Amino acid sequence: xxxxxxxxxxxxxxxxxxxxxALLNLDRLDQLPDSFRILAAARSKRSNEEFRLEIxxxxxxxxxxxxxxxxxxxxxxxxxxxxKDLEDYSRLKKRIDTLDSKYSIENNRIxxxxxxxxxxxxxTKNLSDQNMINQETGNQKIVIEKPFGxxxxxxxxxxxHLLEFIHEEDIYRIDHYLxxxxxxxxxYLRFSNPIFSGVWSKDYIDNIQIVASEEIxxxxxxxxxxxxxxxxxxxxxxxLQILGTVAMEMPDNFDTHCVQKEKIQIFKSLRIYNCSEVSxxxxxxxxxxxxxxxxxxxREEKGIKDDSLTETFAALEVFIDHPTWKGVPFYLxxxxxxxxxxxxxxxxxxxxxxxxHMINKKFQSNILQIKIQPEEGINVRFNLKKPRxxxxxxxxxxxxxxxxxxxxxxxxxxxxxxxxxxxNEKLLFTTWEELKHTWHFIDPIAKSCSNTKxxxxxxxxxxxxxxxxxxxxxxxxxxxxxxY
Ligand code: BG6
Numbered sequence: 001x002x003x004x005x006x007x008x009x010x011x012x013x014x015x016x017x018x019x020x021x022a023l024l025n026l027d028r029l030d031q032l033p034d035s036f037r038i039l040a041a042a043r044s045k046r047s048n049e050e051f052r053l054e055i056x057x058x059x060x061x062x063x064x065x066x067x068x069x070x071x072x073x074x075x076x077x078x079x080x081x082x083x084k085d086l087e088d089y090s091r092l093k094k095r096i097d098t099l100d101s102k103y104s105i106e107n108n109r110i111x112x113x114x115x116x117x118x119x120x121x122x123x124t125k126n127l128s129d130q131n132m133i134n135q136e137t138g139n140q141k142i143v144i145e146k147p148f149g150x151x152x153x154x155x156x157x158x159x160x161h162l163l164e165f166i167h168e169e170d171i172y173r174i175d176h177y178l179x180x181x182x183x184x185x186x187x188y189l190r191f192s193n194p195i196f197s198g199v200w201s202k203d204y205i206d207n208i209q210i211v212a213s214e215e216i217x218x219x220x221x222x223x224x225x226x227x228x229x230x231x232x233x234x235x236x237x238x239x240l241q242i243l244g245t246v247a248m249e250m251p252d253n254f255d256t257h258c259v260q261k262e263k264i265q266i267f268k269s270l271r272i273y274n275c276s277e278v279s280x281x282x283x284x285x286x287x288x289x290x291x292x293x294x295x296x297x298x299r300e301e302k303g304i305k306d307d308s309l310t311e312t313f314a315a316l317e318v319f320i321d322h323p324t325w326k327g328v329p330f331y332l333x334x335x336x337x338x339x340x341x342x343x344x345x346x347x348x349x350x351x352x353x354x355x356x357h358m359i360n361k362k363f364q365s366n367i368l369q370i371k372i373q374p375e376e377g378i379n380v381r382f383n384l385k386k387p388r389x390x391x392x393x394x395x396x397x398x399x400x401x402x403x404x405x406x407x408x409x410x411x412x413x414x415x416x417x418x419x420x421x422x423x424n425e426k427l428l429f430t431t432w433e434e435l436k437h438t439w440h441f442i443d444p445i446a447k448s449c450s451n452t453k454x455x456x457x458x459x460x461x462x463x464x465x466x467x468x469x470x471x472x473x474x475x476x477x478x479x480x481x482x483x484y
Pocket of ligand 1: 146214233234343
């Protein structure tokens, strides 16, 4: 395995915060390709030395061993270029060719587009015009960061555009949630444990809740976020990917194709709401100022319009029109500036009415909670008789905290994804078919029903649990959000 990884947007936030730390860690663990170079491409003019120094300042915070750090920095070369200017790409090509022959890379090239999505098309076109990607050789890869489109049409345009220049097998679309260890673990939890696989259907499950709550606001990403909102930014990608993994049927095996095929079946079966149904199943919110906590309101954030109606919070009741899940609601919830950072899935099982009648006592539902972050683990709640009292039942818990284990060092999602990229592990990336169906589901809510969307928006104080309307959404069915 040998590679030159060219990162467009090589001096951007994503590269500094996620890509370089992840690559450094892989280097420390000797998990980079044998011959591996990084070419950081960005617009600003600076020398190689200046760029390495800049990265060094940042990475020193995570790497105390100077030998490891210097070895990593030595792999990096910087090139300043305009993403739009074709002539700059001939310089880029020369630089790549030089590195290739110096380090015997044998033409294995990865182009990682970590730029604003506005540049995805022009970069790929310019790469193709300079013959750096083509349909023939098959030893180049294009990595496309999120977001892949803003709706079905734009996503399709981008996809068609990419396919003009490169094969589907060589396109790697990022959804970094697929690199989270507990999300990958869902398949193993479900299919290697008959105690769970035997009860994974409408016959035993009452509802499933998928929650991704964030404490942070929109940070410096106002321009992007105001056109996106929680539905596109989180639900269409990360939350639906979790839903697909939780709901898919058992695949023939864990090969990429088989797993993705089953997941696509679920995305195809998502019930699509028309505008008159949207208000019944969706609650949206936007955070407002919290003086006590010194949190700005969304509309006061940099780059946000004073009268913006963009949702920073979304809760949805989703149904899957598939025999396994007939009548089972999936509740999804996500928001910025909530009271905590946590991603978790709660599976609430049906109560056995006959047993309740026979024991003549009311008892709680069984709960399985899969904790994805910050804590990673599994929590199961079940019923037992209270000690010394014959006729009282109480709900007790069994908790497995994976991230609390001594020496537990989960790979960061980007570390896993980059390592998967070098090994062509496409299960860690999304396919066009998946994106197509998830956009079909989100578009009516985020786009076509925009008038209804305005009516759905309610305001919540930053740093709290989100709008009341999300509690109402689930309460209507006699259920409630399970806490973490
Ligand atoms: C990104 C979104 O895809 O995921 C961000 O664009 C969000 O808005 C982030 O904050 C959440 O990722 P994580 O790994 O922190 O849960």
